[in-house]
Amino acid sequence: MKTKFTAILLLQLLLISCSGTISTLKKEYSFNTSSSLKSNWNFNPKEWALEKDTLTGTGGPMHWGVIESRKQLPENYEINFRVNMTKESLFEVMLNLDKEKYIRTYLYQINQNIVIGDGVYDKKDDSYGKRGGKSLFTKPMELQNNKWYSVKIRVQNNQLYFSVDNKITLECSLEKSNLSQKGKLGFITNGETKITDLTIKTL
Template sequence: MKNIIIIAISILFASCAGSIATTEKEYHINKTVALKSEWKSNPKEWRLENDTLTGSGGPMHWAVIESKKKLPKNYEIDFKVNITRESLFEVMLNIDKENYIRTYLYNIDQNIVIGKGVYKKGSDEYEKRGGPTLFKKPMKLENNQWYAVKIRVANNQLFFSVNNETFLECSIEKSKLSQQGKLGFLTNGEAKITDLKIQKLKD
């Protein structure tokens, strides 16, 4: 029965015109989803257990997981994250080849940040990952605390909030950021993600 459910979910998402979510169907990550069929990652770095996605990297080698399908043009992402080790957790938005939008929580600077990102797969060289900060807002961030993250992209505007109390917003077009692409997550330590929901918004 479990195998039948997994196959059915895979067929459902395969029919969604290459998009990770549609207006008819939200995407939720849970134990019934075959992680390999929907995401590209190193199984030693990312694992799904009891509806919680855990990434394990290090300061010299960031752990990255990337969706196989594109995000819709307009979308909303909600989830909870807990940085249990080290300092950086990043949502990689609109991944297009090596470019993406950085939306992240950074314990060392005590900020949430929007930036322009680059990630060259297979390389741990400093200048071939990360990128410049464009906007930031101070926020007290601690390890072993759960944070509720909401990201909304609509009509080329990016809205990023944490715990519904600290907000950042920018124009994707004016900031010359990647306008469409895939979704990813990145950590330089250990981060846990739960209650992930991706929804397509009406164009």
């Protein structure tokens, strides 16, 4: 009986890991149906839509498309997903979004860099200085439209690791860089971006 229960539990965990779900031990993030997207995320439905297992965001140079989770990120976590910037030049992951402050981890085609930065986001104001922010750490990487990239982000013991395709990596101390140490998760695009295979786990 115990063996049967263990087998059922392992099967459930396998099914969860293969779904298009942002999942923690408490299953706080979901991403696999339109209804779960609406209940767990704040977004403009004209800017973000879920079709099958792919989330597509649309924005512009003067108004970035933003989607923001309603749940707090764990203290220590790992995020994995694949992303495709089909139009324009910027895709950004908002980490530890707390009030108007967050950590910028992003792919930037214009400068051909991946970046960690200190960000601000005012929901009601698209003007310069009310969104985005300064770059703290950059590393060159060839980036282009209509290409899928694998992104891994890990925050553990106040240390941030950000890597793309397991070959270009940036890291920093949240405390030493005076970066936000708690908050929510979000995504930004200034064109059109597709996200799939998104998972998050508590470390």
